[in-house]
Amino acid sequence: MAKVVVVTSGKGGVGKTTSTAALGAALAQSGKRVAVVDFDVGLRNLDLVMGAERRVVFDLINVTQGVANLSQALIRDKRIDSLFLLPASQTRDKDALSEEGVAKVIAELREKFDYVLCDSPAGIERGAQLAMRFADEAVIVTNPEVSSVRDSDRIIGLLDSRTLRAEKGESLAKHVLITRYDAARAARGEMLTIDDVLDILSTPLLGIIPENEGVLRSSNVGSPVTLNEPNNVAARAYIEAARRLQGEDVPLVLPAERKGFLDRLFGRRAA
Amino acid sequence: MSLLDIFKRRGSAPVARERLQVLLAYERSNRQRPDLVAVLREEIMAVIAKHVTVDQDDVQITMERGETMSTLEIDININIPNAAAA
Numbered sequence: 001m002a003k004v005v006v007v008t009s010g011k012g013g014v015g016k017t018t019s020t021a022a023l024g025a026a027l028a029q030s031g032k033r034v035a036v037v038d039f040d041v042g043l044r045n046l047d048l049v050m051g052a053e054r055r056v057v058f059d060l061i062n063v064t065q066g067v068a069n070l071s072q073a074l075i076r077d078k079r080i081d082s083l084f085l086l087p088a089s090q091t092r093d094k095d096a097l098s099e100e101g102v103a104k105v106i107a108e109l110r111e112k113f114d115y116v117l118c119d120s121p122a123g124i125e126r127g128a129q130l131a132m133r134f135a136d137e138a139v140i141v142t143n144p145e146v147s148s149v150r151d152s153d154r155i156i157g158l159l160d161s162r163t164l165r166a167e168k169g170e171s172l173a174k175h176v177l178i179t180r181y182d183a184a185r186a187a188r189g190e191m192l193t194i195d196d197v198l199d200i201l202s203t204p205l206l207g208i209i210p211e212n213e214g215v216l217r218s219s220n221v222g223s224p225v226t227l228n229e230p231n232n233v234a235a236r237a238y239i240e241a242a243r244r245l246q247g248e249d250v251p252l253v254l255p256a257e258r259k260g261f262l263d264r265l266f267g268r269r270a271a
Numbered sequence: 272m273s274l275l276d277i278f279k280r281r282g283s284a285p286v287a288r289e290r291l292q293v294l295l296a297y298e299r300s301n302r303q304r305p306d307l308v309a310v311l312r313e314e315i316m317a318v319i320a321k322h323v324t325v326d327q328d329d330v331q332i333t334m335e336r337g338e339t340m341s342t343l344e345i346d347i348n349i350n351i352p353n354a355a356a357a
Contacts, residue, residue, distance in 0.1 A: 048290070048294065051290075053290070053294050053336075054293065054294070054334070054335055054336035054337070054341075055333065055334055055335055055336075056334070057308050057332050057333065057334045058308075058309075058332075062309075067309065068327075069327050069328060071328070071331075072327070072330065072331065072332060090298065216283075217283040218283075219287070220283035220284055220286055220287035220290075221283050221286045221287070221290075222286075222290060
């Protein structure tokens with residue numbers, strides 16, 4: 001049975017697209033058939049992060065409007081053949097996306113894939129609501145920072161009221177994914193701690209992704225970090241988060257402050 | 272981490288720059304005339320439809336945009352019963 005997972009946050013720039021790509025790739029690397037769907041109509045970026053920007057022919061709206069069928073619009077990843085991307089439209093505006101159209105596409109994706117990851121646009125408007133509408137589970141990407149936590153709380157409220165599952169009185173599993181976590185700053189008391197965030201949001205934790213330069217390097221070259229640098233700490237955190245998403249019980253270790261050789265030698269502090 | 276990775280890592284920002292240049296050049300040139308692929312596809316399909324019936328499922332379109340050259344690949348499965356019978 002396919003699982004539809006929305007990757008959402010409310011706030012922009014917290015790492016939804018990066019996390020969608022990394023989690024999607026990690027699930028596909030473990031043998032699942034995965035579709036990642038970009039819902040950010042007008043401002044698509046998942047294609048760029050996945051390295052498929054030169055291969056986009058059709059998009060989500062083309063499929064909802066019947067201009068193209070789903071198999072024509074899905075772009076197969078060149079590295080993992082069980083990973084597919086359904087890009088958002090770059091030219092049309094968000095109103096071109098209808099609930100009926102999205103329902104049809106999601107239903108069709110459910111038949112073909114084990115996991116359908118919906119990359120939500122920022123905000124709480126129509127685009128974000130359509131991205132979450134048909135979800136079975138939600139990954140709420142949060143930075144340990146006040147405005148991000150506040151926006152996550154609003155999104156949790158929407159997940160509990162505006163999704164189809166919520167309206168039918170069914171449960172929708174929610175998970176918090178903390179990204180850009182800087183252990184050194186948390187240790188110095190400059191950043192909300194994991195416990196603070198979980199306390200406030202009272203939602204279970206899917207994983208903690210440490211702030212790491214490998215994530216930027218991977219976006220630069222257009223490859224999910226779990227594929228590009230699988231041994232990187234952030235990649236490993238995403239791979240573990242993907243295993244938890246599949247229901248595995250993977251113990252969570254708080255990322256320690258990692259010091260490189262030079263840092264130790266000169267006692268340089270992390271920025 | 273292999274030695275190769277160390278060299279590869281050095282190059283990520285120039286790669287990003289090059290990818291963006293190619294992508295933005297394409298997007299800017301298409302802002303006035305969106306969906307060139309859709310137009311091409313429609314017209315090519317119309318020509319083919321004059322002669323044979325083609326189902327949408329029998330058409331696969333792939334594209335690869337490059338810096339100096341792009342390729343548009345249209346793969347159509349055409350069923351010609353007359354030819355088969357002949």
